[in-house]
Amino acid sequence: MSRSQTGSMFDNNGFFLNASGGTGKSFVLNMLLDSVRSQGKIALAVASSEIAATVLHGGRTAHNMFKIPVMEYNEIRSCGIKKNSELAKLLKITSLIVWDEVVMANKNTLTALDITLRDVLENDKFMGGIVFVCAGNFRQILPVIRGGGKNEELEHCIKLSYLWEGLTKLEMTENVRLKTNYVRNKSFAKNLLKLGTGESGPVYFLENFGISVKTREELVNKVYDDIENNRLSASYFEKRAIISPTNDDVDSINSMIYEKSEEEEEVAYNSVDTATENDTDI
Structure with missing residues (x-):
């Protein structure tokens, strides 16, 4: 200052x-x-x-x-x-x-x-x-x-x-987060910090850390359950996400989710950044 x-x-x-x-x-x-x-x-x-x-x-x-x-x-x-x-x-x-x-x-x-x-x-x-x-x-x-x-x-x-x-x-x-009651697993948070500084050995996940799945299909079914009845619900999709480090996996999973929610024929809208006719019409 x-x-x-x-x-x-x-x-x-x-x-x-x-x-x-x-x-x-x-x-x-x-x-x-x-x-x-x-x-x-x-x-x-x-x-x-x-x-x-x-x-x-x-x-x-x-x-x-x-x-x-x-x-x-x-x-x-x-x-x-x-x-x-x-x-x-x-x-x-x-x-x-x-x-x-x-x-x-x-x-x-x-x-x-x-x-x-x-x-x-x-x-x-x-x-x-x-x-x-x-x-x-x-x-x-x-x-x-x-x-x-x-x-x-x-x-x-x-x-x-x-x-x-x-x-x-x-x-x-x-670390303020470790002093609040909002962190559900403070021991995991502490171990994560140790991992970043090289002070920790292997990282072990607790039994209640999450749900284990074996295939992509099972993952999609767990996260997007009952998608057929919620395909037009914004709040339904706001509360769900699958994160992947590679674009190939993202494309694959997106295709699986789309197929589960698809009811009508797919329509592709192509964007343009130039006028093809009279500019004044835009």
Whole structure:
């Protein structure tokens, strides 16, 4: 907060908030954003993923906010922000940038933002002199590299960026969730944290952890029971979901569910982004 109030007079205006799940990271980030904005200043909130962005007040993805090119990471050199653009004018009066789930971000995207801000703001300090607060948890997913393995993921991690040395590291360690009555299985939550830090051995699921199924058909029948009578019920589908790590499995399971709920002939609607006739008719 003191950095955002004093502008770019400090060289070390970058912070990394290391926080595992349940320590209140999102609460702190939103508190920072709201506090700066309540003073009439500009605070931009971004995240590496779309879902994480929705947690932040006024959050957007970093790619959307800063015009980061969508290309192979080793080809990214700068962001698509022009000096005379409206976004450039906004950045010139910005006091704070918050980037959540930065651990997921490829270090080249952060480098591109740093280079762009220094150029657009004509300030050679870290991130162009804007106070930069990033947050994340190294227990979670690292940058995804197409066709890459563990070494490639580590190579593109923020810890191996020159920016890492310029960040002041702060840490949140007290897990609020474990102190509330809302966590049904606190021992499982504790073991999950130990697993993330390499302190735990094998993970054993309790007998009442969930229902075991042997086939996809059984899984679909358990989750989407009585789908034939609820195929038009929004509330029915809102309370059910099957999560899969691969798109192939998603397509396969979706097809199975659709076949169970299908009653009428399938109709495909194709979208278009150009007018085929008179523009005034649109």
